[in-house]
Amino acid sequence: MKTIYILWLRQIKRYLRSRSRIVGSLGQPLLFLLALGYGLGSTFKAAGEGNYFTFLAPGVIGMSIIFTAIFSGIELIWDRQFGFLKETMVAPVSRLNIMVGRTLGGATVATMQGLIVFFITLFFGFRPENWALLPVLIIFMLLVALLFTALGTAIASVLEDMQGFQLIMNFLVMPLFFLSGALFPIENLPSVLTVLVGIDPLSYGIDSFRSILSGTASFGLGLDLSVLVIVTLFCLGLGSYLFSRIEV
Amino acid sequence: MSTEDVNRPKADGTIINVSGLIKKFGEFTAVDNISFSVKRGEIFAFLGPNGAGKSTTIKMLTTLLHPTSGEITLDGHNPVIDSSAVRRSFGIVFQDPSLDDELTAWENMEFHGVLYGVEKLLRRKRIEELMKFVELWDRRDSLVKEFSGGMKRRLEIARGLLHHPKVMFLDEPTLGLDPQTRNHMWNYLKELNKSEGVTVFFTTHYMEEADRVAQRIAIIDHGKIVASGSSTELKERTGKSSLEEAFLELTGKTIREEEAGSIDHLRSMRRMWRGGGKK
Ligand SMILES: Nc1ncnc2c1ncn2[C@@H]1O[C@H](COP(=O)(O)OP(=O)(O)OP(=O)(O)O)[C@@H](O)[C@H]1O
Ligand SMILES: [Mg+2]
Numbered sequence: 473m474k475t476i477y478i479l480w481l482r483q484i485k486r487y488l489r490s491r492s493r494i495v496g497s498l499g500q501p502l503l504f505l506l507a508l509g510y511g512l513g514s515t516f517k518a519a520g521e522g523n524y525f526t527f528l529a530p531g532v533i534g535m536s537i538i539f540t541a542i543f544s545g546i547e548l549i550w551d552r553q554f555g556f557l558k559e560t561m562v563a564p565v566s567r568l569n570i571m572v573g574r575t576l577g578g579a580t581v582a583t584m585q586g587l588i589v590f591f592i593t594l595f596f597g598f599r600p601e602n603w604a605l606l607p608v609l610i611i612f613m614l615l616v617a618l619l620f621t622a623l624g625t626a627i628a629s630v631l632e633d634m635q636g637f638q639l640i641m642n643f644l645v646m647p648l649f650f651l652s653g654a655l656f657p658i659e660n661l662p663s664v665l666t667v668l669v670g671i672d673p674l675s676y677g678i679d680s681f682r683s684i685l686s687g688t689a690s691f692g693l694g695l696d697l698s699v700l701v702i703v704t705l706f707c708l709g710l711g712s713y714l715f716s717r718i719e720v
Numbered sequence: 721m722s723t724e725d726v727n728r729p730k731a732d733g734t735i736i737n738v739s740g741l742i743k744k745f746g747e748f749t750a751v752d753n754i755s756f757s758v759k760r761g762e763i764f765a766f767l768g769p770n771g772a773g774k775s776t777t778i779k780m781l782t783t784l785l786h787p788t789s790g791e792i793t794l795d796g797h798n799p800v801i802d803s804s805a806v807r808r809s810f811g812i813v814f815q816d817p818s819l820d821d822e823l824t825a826w827e828n829m830e831f832h833g834v835l836y837g838v839e840k841l842l843r844r845k846r847i848e849e850l851m852k853f854v855e856l857w858d859r860r861d862s863l864v865k866e867f868s869g870g871m872k873r874r875l876e877i878a879r880g881l882l883h884h885p886k887v888m889f890l891d892e893p894t895l896g897l898d899p900q901t902r903n904h905m906w907n908y909l910k911e912l913n914k915s916e917g918v919t920v921f922f923t924t925h926y927m928e929e930a931d932r933v934a935q936r937i938a939i940i941d942h943g944k945i946v947a948s949g950s951s952t953e954l955k956e957r958t959g960k961s962s963l964e965e966a967f968l969e970l971t972g973k974t975i976r977e978e979e980a981g982s983i984d985h986l987r988s989m990r991r992m993w994r995g996g997g998k999k
Contacts, residue, residue: 478834486822489863555818562782563835564808720784 475565476573483544483577487584494585497540501532501589505596508655521657529593530681531654534616537586538674541617542645544578545624545711549631558720567716575621575711582617583610600685609684615700616677622707629714648674658690673703735760735887735919736781741790743776750776752943753790758887758936763913763920765934767927767967769976773943774923775815778891781921782812795886811836813880815891815923817872821865825856825875828864829882836883843882850878853908854901869896877905884912890922894929906933927964937963941971 487494509525516524551557560570587610600606627640651665652674661669669675680696683689689696736758743751751773758764768774779785781794783803792798797805819828829851833843851857854874864872873896880888888909894902910933912918924930930937931951938948947954947970951963958966 474834474837478831482820482823482827482831485827486820489822554821555814555816556820558784558814558816559818559820559832560835561784562807562810562812563832564804564837565835566804719786720779 475563475569476576479560479570479573480577480580483574483581487581494588497536497543497585498588498592500539501536502592504528504532504535504655505593509596525593525596525598526686527657527682528655529590529598530685531652531678532593533586533589533613533681534652534654534674534678535649536589537582537613537617537677538620538649539645540585541578541582541620542624542627542640544581545575545621545626546628546631546637546640547578548574548625548628548715549634549637552628552718552720553633557718561718561720567718568712571625571712571715572708575618575625575708578621578624579614579617582621583613586613586617601687605684609681612677612680612684612696612700615697615704616674616680619673619677619700619704619707622704622711626707626711626714629711629718648672651675652678653690654678673699676700733760734758735762735795736764736921737791737793738777738781739791741777741780741792742788743773743780743785744788749943751780751787754940754943754945756938756945756948758919758921761913761917761919763910763933763935764922765930765937766921766923766940767925767930767937768923768940769971771976772940772971774940775891777940778812778889778921778923782810782889783807809885810887810889811880811883811885812889813876813891813893815895817876819864819872819876819879822863824861824863825851825867826860828875829879832879833882838883846882850881851875853904854878870898870901873897874901881908881912884916884918887919887921888912890920892923892925894924894926902929909933927962927967931963939967939970946970 505525505528509528513524516522516527521527548557551560561567563570590609600609627644631637651668651672653669654674658666658669658675676691676696676699679689679691680693680700683693683696691699734757736756738757739755741751741754742749754773754777766774766777776785780787781792781799783799783806786800792800794806795809797809799806820831823831826847829847830843833847838846848857851860854877856871856875856878859867859871864875867875873893877893880890880893890909894905897905906929909918909920913920922934934951936948936950937954939946939954947957949957954966954970955961955963958969960966960969
């Protein structure tokens with residue numbers, strides 16, 4: 473328990489110390505909010521879909537979580553390259569605990585980042601329907617963050633160096649984000665797209681944020697929760713397995 | 721179970737047993753069928769030219785690499801099968817950097833102490849003691865990335881000494897350290913060896929260091945053990961008056977070809993130039 477805590481704490485400290493990383497990673501969500509939120513607003517309204525900014529805000533929160541989470545998981549590669557991984561790998565602590573501590577730390581960081589973006593959307597005039605649901609929102613954010621941190625860790629466990637990073641961004645993270653319904657409504661899509669959106673776990677995360685924040689859901693919270701929990705457990709299992717096989 | 725109980729010297733016998741150990745990286749055989757054993761409470765030096773296979777052997781002993789074949793037991797446990805039992809019984813100072821640059825010196829120590837389950841009061845006390853010992857106590861709140869190479873090395877050594885294991889592996893621990901710190905460190909280790917019976921397994925390229933502290937020495941070259949025994953025995957066998965000459969006699973005078981593409985080697989090359997002070 474203590475070891476999980478110290479591994480968690482390490483991730484948090486590293487995050488809080490890298491101000492430039494915190495600020496830097498807010499650039500992208502801001503850009504999406506401004507460019508798309510305002511740029512597409514009138515078109516969206518004209519199509520009878522309502523306020524685009526309100527629609528987009530939960531999607532952009534989801535975006536900042538998935539990016540930060542996967543990145544936190546992938547940070548493992550740095551630990552390996554800078555040698556610190558060896559120090560944890562020879563410690564008398566089960567690799568499962570190491571993986572869990574790291575992943576919880578990364579997920580906490582991603583959730584904080586998501587909350588910062590949430591507060592930024594408030595600044596731009598976004599209002600949640602029901603403030604009392606904020607704790608529920610945070611739980612769902614943590615769940616999404618856990619899922620993708622574990623996924624990032626699983627991927628980092630099999631990569632030797634940062635060479636593959638671009639590949640992961642372009643062929644995993646970007647598709648997960650763009651096919652999640654973060655940017656567009658997922659009703660009445662061409663059937664191929666409907667299938668892709670349906671198998672993207674982030675879709676369920678964003679759907680949950682949207683139903684908590686604005687009361688509009690496509691899948692419903694129950695389904696969201698079930699899918700997220702199952703996929704998160706799967707990613708944690710996979711991550712632990714691959715992590716336990718690392719040789720340094 | 722406190723670290724103290726575990727470390728009480730036990731009945732005689734061997735603590736490290738290696739037989740027929742082989743490690744291949746693809747086609748290349750880094751460790752080529754070596755066998756040796758280390759006695760409980762012994763100070764054992766593992767010497768050899770660059771690329772001989774010392775670090776690779778240590779990585780297999782410490783669960784970081786799986787052997788291609790061969791048998792290892794460390795305090796009766798097999799690192800492949802029973803890795804957690806093995807991890808509970810050793811401490812290690814790596815040849816390559818292994819600190820977290822984004823944490824402070826003190827945080828690196830604390831992290832280690834918690835991972836190794838050193839109880840809080842003892843941990844805090846030892847951290848202060850050891851950081852004073854390596855003269856980093858004044859810099860305890862500095863981020864490690866602001867440290868010089870020698871300071872980082874000193875911190876790694878202090879960290880390695882924070883928990884008192886049954887076996888201490890030190891892979892070129894004194895590399896880049898000034899003579900004062902080296903002396904200091906060996907005195908501490910010898911004391912630990914005496915008082916708690918900690919077995920010490922180390923590598924070094926300083927022959928006079930091995931001569932002075934090691935009770936027994938094994939020399940490895942091209943992945944094979946070419947000689948072993950006490951320093952006196954090695955000198956007698958080769959008819960030389962110093963361990964350095966005996967070492968050169970046993971391993972030849974040619975500089976080792978570096979295997980292409982190995983980061984490990986680029987690093988050790990770099991260190992050779994820096995450390996050797998030759999132009
Ligand atoms: N991960 C690896 N992949 C491929 N080859 C490796 C790997 N690790 C080590 N080697 C090779 O195995 C050989 C032994 O390396 P090792 O690091 O054990 O040498 P060493 O005796 O510790 O040398 P040094 O004194 O330079 O530290 C070297 O030829 C090295 O290039
Ligand atoms: Mg080495």
